[in-house]
Amino acid sequence: MLRFLLVRLFRAALTVALVVTFAFVVLRMSGDPALIIMSVDAPPEAIAAFRKAWGLDDPIWLQYLRYFSAIGQGELGQSMRDGRPAMQLVLERIPATLALTLPALALKLGIGIPAGIYAALHRDSLMDRIVMVTAVAGFTVPSFVLGLVLVLVFSVQLGWLPSGGQESWRHAILPVLTLGIGGAAVLARFTRSAMLEVLGQSYIRTASAKGVPWPRVVRGHALPNAAVPTVTVVGFMVGSLIAGAVVVESVFSWPGVGRLLVVAVANRDLAVVQCILLLVAMTMVSANLIVDLLYGVLDPRLRSGAKAGAH
Amino acid sequence: MVGSLTRRSAIALGGSALILPSRFAIAQADNRPAITIAVQKIANSNLLDVLREQSNVGERVFFSSLWEGLIGRNWTGNLESVPGLATEWKRIDDKTVELKLRQGVKFHNGDELTAEDVAFTFGKERMFGDTQPAAGKTISVDFVVGGGRASKELPPEVPAVARRSWPALLGIQIIDKYTVRFVNGTPDVTMEGRISRYGSEIMNRRAFEEAKTYSDWAMKPVTTGPYRVAEYRPDVSLLLEAHDEYWGGRPPLKSIRFVEVPETASRINGLLSGQYQFACDIPPDQISQIEKNSAFEVQGGTILNHRLTVFDKNHPQLQNPLVRRAMTHAIDRQAIVDSLWAGRTVVPKGLQWPYYGDMFVSDWSVPAFDLKLAKDLVKQSGYKGDPIPYRLLNNYYTNQTATAQILAEMWKEAGLNVEIQVKENWQQILERTPTRAVRDWSNSAPFNDPVSSMVSQHGPNGQQQQAGEWTNAELNQLAVELETSTDRARRKAAFRRMLEIAEREDPAYTVLHQNATFTAKPKALAWKASPAFAMDFRAENWGGRS
Numbered sequence: 126m127l128r129f130l131l132v133r134l135f136r137a138a139l140t141v142a143l144v145v146t147f148a149f150v151v152l153r154m155s156g157d158p159a160l161i162i163m164s165v166d167a168p169p170e171a172i173a174a175f176r177k178a179w180g181l182d183d184p185i186w187l188q189y190l191r192y193f194s195a196i197g198q199g200e201l202g203q204s205m206r207d208g209r210p211a212m213q214l215v216l217e218r219i220p221a222t223l224a225l226t227l228p229a230l231a232l233k234l235g236i237g238i239p240a241g242i243y244a245a246l247h248r249d250s251l252m253d254r255i256v257m258v259t260a261v262a263g264f265t266v267p268s269f270v271l272g273l274v275l276v277l278v279f280s281v282q283l284g285w286l287p288s289g290g291q292e293s294w295r296h297a298i299l300p301v302l303t304l305g306i307g308g309a310a311v312l313a314r315f316t317r318s319a320m321l322e323v324l325g326q327s328y329i330r331t332a333s334a335k336g337v338p339w340p341r342v343v344r345g346h347a348l349p350n351a352a353v354p355t356v357t358v359v360g361f362m363v364g365s366l367i368a369g370a371v372v373v374e375s376v377f378s379w380p381g382v383g384r385l386l387v388v389a390v391a392n393r394d395l396a397v398v399q400c401i402l403l404l405v406a407m408t409m410v411s412a413n414l415i416v417d418l419l420y421g422v423l424d425p426r427l428r429s430g431a432k433a434g435a436h
Numbered sequence: 437m438v439g440s441l442t443r444r445s446a447i448a449l450g451g452s453a454l455i456l457p458s459r460f461a462i463a464q465a466d467n468r469p470a471i472t473i474a475v476q477k478i479a480n481s482n483l484l485d486v487l488r489e490q491s492n493v494g495e496r497v498f499f500s501s502l503w504e505g506l507i508g509r510n511w512t513g514n515l516e517s518v519p520g521l522a523t524e525w526k527r528i529d530d531k532t533v534e535l536k537l538r539q540g541v542k543f544h545n546g547d548e549l550t551a552e553d554v555a556f557t558f559g560k561e562r563m564f565g566d567t568q569p570a571a572g573k574t575i576s577v578d579f580v581v582g583g584g585r586a587s588k589e590l591p592p593e594v595p596a597v598a599r600r601s602w603p604a605l606l607g608i609q610i611i612d613k614y615t616v617r618f619v620n621g622t623p624d625v626t627m628e629g630r631i632s633r634y635g636s637e638i639m640n641r642r643a644f645e646e647a648k649t650y651s652d653w654a655m656k657p658v659t660t661g662p663y664r665v666a667e668y669r670p671d672v673s674l675l676l677e678a679h680d681e682y683w684g685g686r687p688p689l690k691s692i693r694f695v696e697v698p699e700t701a702s703r704i705n706g707l708l709s710g711q712y713q714f715a716c717d718i719p720p721d722q723i724s725q726i727e728k729n730s731a732f733e734v735q736g737g738t739i740l741n742h743r744l745t746v747f748d749k750n751h752p753q754l755q756n757p758l759v760r761r762a763m764t765h766a767i768d769r770q771a772i773v774d775s776l777w778a779g780r781t782v783v784p785k786g787l788q789w790p791y792y793g794d795m796f797v798s799d800w801s802v803p804a805f806d807l808k809l810a811k812d813l814v815k816q817s818g819y820k821g822d823p824i825p826y827r828l829l830n831n832y833y834t835n836q837t838a839t840a841q842i843l844a845e846m847w848k849e850a851g852l853n854v855e856i857q858v859k860e861n862w863q864q865i866l867e868r869t870p871t872r873a874v875r876d877w878s879n880s881a882p883f884n885d886p887v888s889s890m891v892s893q894h895g896p897n898g899q900q901q902q903a904g905e906w907t908n909a910e911l912n913q914l915a916v917e918l919e920t921s922t923d924r925a926r927r928k929a930a931f932r933r934m935l936e937i938a939e940r941e942d943p944a945y946t947v948l949h950q951n952a953t954f955t956a957k958p959k960a961l962a963w964k965a966s967p968a969f970a971m972d973f974r975a976e977n978w979g980g981r982s
Contacts, residue, residue, distance in 0.1 A: 137777075155860055155861065156860065156861035156862075156863055157861065157863040160861070160862040160863055160866075161861065161862070162481065163490060163593060164480060164490050164491055164875075165862045165866075166490065166878070166880065166899075167490045167593070167597065167668045168596060168597055169597070169599035169897070169899060170600065171490075171593040171600065172593075172594040173595045173596075174592035174595075174596045175591075175592065175593045177590065177592065178592045178593070181808035182866045204482070205649055206480075206481055206482045206483075206670075207481065207482035207483050207654075207655070207670060208591070208649075208650075208651050209651060213633065273462075273701055273705070276702070276705045276709075277705065280705060280709040281705050281707075281708050281709045282708060284710070285705075287701060287709075287711050288705045288706040288709050288711050289695075289697055289702050289706055289711070290695060290711070291672075291704075327839070347909065375698050375699055376699055376701075376702055377702070378474075378695065378696060378697040378699075378702060379699065380669065380671065380672040380673075384671065384698075385671065388671050389700075392480075
C-alpha cells in the first residue's frame with residue numbers, strides 16, 4: 126500500500142511540475158504582459174520601466190528558473206497588475222467558487238445518479254426515454270447558452286431572480302442550476318450505462334435465479350459494481366470544484382476563481398495563473414488519488430490485484 | 437432605488453443641493469437614489485491611480501466622480517477647459533502659470549485643499565520619483581505642515597508616465613495657502629492644457645503618507661470628487677458613496693456601484709431586468725436591438741480617440757509613398773461608419789479634435805475617397821502586386837476584424853494585394869520583422885493641443901517612430917517647434933504642415949473614423965452622456981426619473 130501511495134504521489138508531483146512548466150511556456154511565449162497590462166498606448170518609457178521591474182527583459186530560461194526555484198521555496202509571486210500576493214488573490218476567490226460548485230455538485234449527484242439508476246432499471250420505458258432525452262439535451266447544450274436562457278426566462282421575463290452578481294443567495298440560484306443541470310445529465314448517462322452493463326452480467330442473473338429478491342440484487346450486487354465507473358466521473362467533478370465554473374462565472378459575473386483565471390490569462394499575469402493552475406492541478410490530482418483508493422474499497426479484486434502485484 | 441425618485445423630488449433635490457450650503461444638505465434625510473452601472477471592465481490595472489491606470493475604462497470611474505484637476509473639463513459640453521479646483525489662472529511668463537485655488541474645498545477625509553496638496557501631487561514622492569525634467573533641476577519644496585515623509589515606493593512606470601506628461605516641469609512654487617505656480621524648464625504654451633490633462637488631478641497629501649503601501653493608497657485614493665471610494669473589489673465591483681461636503685454641492689446620488697459584467701448579453705439582460713440602471717460598452721450592432729424596447733435608449737457617441745491604419749514605410753511595397761497615398765484614397769470611410777457603426781460616429785478632420793480650439797485646422801480633411809485617383813497612384817508607383825501584410829488583432833478595437841476585411845477589399849479594388857495576418861497580441865503586431873507593413877491603432881488627445889496627439893504619438897519619441905515604422909526629418913523638426921515655440925501662429929502653421937506630411941505626402945497613418953462608446957439606460961432616467969468615457973453624476977447632470 127505504501128509503495129502504491131508513493132508511486133501515486135510521485136506521479137502527482139510530476140503532473141504538477143509539467144502543468145506549471147507548460148503554463149509558463151504558453152503564457153510567456155504568447156504575449157508581453159507589459160503591453161497588455163500597461164496598454165499599447167502607454168508611453169514607451171513606462172512600458173520599458175514595467176518590463177525591467179518585473180524581469181521581463183531577462184532571457185526566458187532565466188525567468189523560468191527564477192520562477193521554478195521560487196515555487197520550490199513556497200514563493201508564488203505577486204500579481205503584475207496591482208502588486209498583491211498571487212496566493213492571496215486566489216484564496217480570496219475560492220469561497221465564491223465553492224459557493225457555486227459545491228451546491229452544483231450536490232445537485233449533480235442528487236439528480237444524476239438516481240435518474241440514471243431509475244432509467245437503467247426501467248430500460249426502454251417511457252420514463253427511460255424522457256430521462257435520456259433530457260440528459261442528452263442537458264449534456265449537449267453549452268453552459269453559456271443554458272445560462273443565458275435561464276436569465277432570459279427567470280430574470281428578464283419573469284423578474285424572479287437576479288441576472289448576475291454575488292450580492293445574496295438568490296444570485297447563486299441560476300449559476301448553480303446552470304452548472305448542476307449539465308453535470309447531472311452527464312452523471313445520469315454514465316450511471317445508466319454502468320448499471321445496464323452490470324445488470325447484464327451473469328452474477329446478476331445467478332443471484333436472481335437463486336431467488337434473491339430483486340431490490341436486494343440491485344442494492345447488493347448491481348449498485349456497488351456500477352459505482353466504479355460512476356466514481357471516476359464524480360472524481361473528475363470533485364477535481365474541477367476549484368476552476369470548473371469558468372464559463373458560468375463569466376456569464377453570471379460571479380467573482381470566483383474562474384473569472385480570476387480568465388482575467389489573469391488575458392493579462393498574462395503569470396504568477397496568478399500559475400497559482401490557480403497549481404491549485405487546480407493539486408485538487409485534480411488529489412481527487413484522482415482518492416478515486417484510486419476508493420476503487421480498492423469498492424472492488425475487492427483491485428485490492429487483491431495490488432497485493433498480488435506487490436509480491 | 438431609482439424607482440422611488442419622482443420628477444418633483446428630483447428637482448427639489450437638485451435645487452436644494454445647488455442653493456443650500458453643504459452643512460444644511462447633510463442634515464437632510466438621505467432618500468437619494470443608489471444606482472448600479474454594469475461595465476465590461478472597471479480598471480485594467482486594478483488600481484485607481486490616474487498615473488497607473490492608463491486606459492479608457494479607468495476614465496469612466498475616475499471622472500467626474502472621483503478625481504478632479506485644477507483646471508477641469510466641461511464633461512457635458514465639448515470638453516472645453518473650465519475652472520476646477522482652481523478658480524482662475526494666468527501666465528506669469530512663457531514658463532510659468534499661476535493658479536488661485538478654490539477655497540473651502542474638502543477632501544474625502546475632511547482635510548481642506550491647500551497649496552501643499554498641489555505641490556505634493558506634483559512632487560517626486562508621488563509623481564516623478566528620481567526622474568529629472570528635460571531642462572533645469574527639480575524645484576525643492578519645503579513642506580510647512582503634515583505628517584511623516586512618504587517612504588513608499590512608486591511602481592517604476594508611474595514616474596515614467598508622469599514625466600511623459602510633464603517633460604520639463606521643474607515643480608510647484610507655493611506662493612501662499614491658496615496660490616501656486618507651475619514652473620517649467622522650457623517655454624511651453626501647452627502648460628494650461630497639461631494642467632487639465634488626465635494624470636494631473638490633485639490628491640490629498642496626508643492620505644498618501646498615511647497609507648501603508650502604494651497599492652493600499654491606490655485602491656482607495658483620497659481626492660476631492662463628489663463621490664468617494666467606499667469599497668473596491670478589483671475585477672468585481674467599485675462602490676462610490678456621496679461626498680456630502682463636495683464643493684460643487686451635495687451629490688444627487690447616495691451611491692454609485694460599478695459592477696464588472698464581462699459578457700455583453702449579461703449586461704443587456706441585467707439592464708432589461710432592472711438590476712442595472714446603466715449598461716456600458718454596448719457594441720454598435722446591439723443598439724437597435726435594445727432600442728426596440730421603447731423604455732430604453734442607447735446614449736453616447738464619439739470620444740477623444742480616432743481609429744487609424746498605420747504604415748511601416750520600411751516594408752518594400754510601402755517604401756514608395758505613392759502606394760501609401762493610394763491606400764488612403766481607396767477607403768470609403770463613410771461606408772464603414774454607416775455599415776459597422778450604425779452611422780453613430782463620424783469621419784473626423786484628420787488626427788485632431790475641435791477642442792484644440794485655435795489650433796484646430798478646420799479646413800483640413802482626411803484624404804478623399806477617390807478610387808480612380810487610388811488606381812492612378814498605384815499605377816504611377818510601379819507596384820507589381822506583391823503581397824502587403826496587414827497584421828490584425830481579433831477585435832481588440834470595436835469592429836476591428838470587420839473593418840480590416842472591408843479595408844482589404846477596398847484596397848483590392850484599387851489594385852493592392854493586402855493580406856490579413858491575424859496575430860494574438862501586440863508584441864506580435866509590433867515585432868520588427870520584414871513582414872511588418874500595415875497595422876491598426878487608435879490615438880487619443882489627453883489635452884487640448886496637437887502636442888498631445890501628433891507629437892506624442894507620431895513625433896520622434898512617439899510609438900510609431902520608436903517602433904521603427906516611420907520617420908520624417910521635416911516632421912521631427914516641426915515637432916520640436918510645436919513643443920517649444922510660443923508663437924501661436926507659427927505653431928498652427930507647423931501643425932498644419934505636420935498633417936500634410938503625415939497624412940498626405942509621406943503617409944505615416946490614415947485616420948479611419950472617430951471612436952465611440954455607447955451606454956444603454958432607461959429613457960426615463962434624465963442623464964446625459966459625455967463625449968468621452970467619463971460619466972458625470974454631479975447634480976447638474978442628474979434629474980432622476982423624468
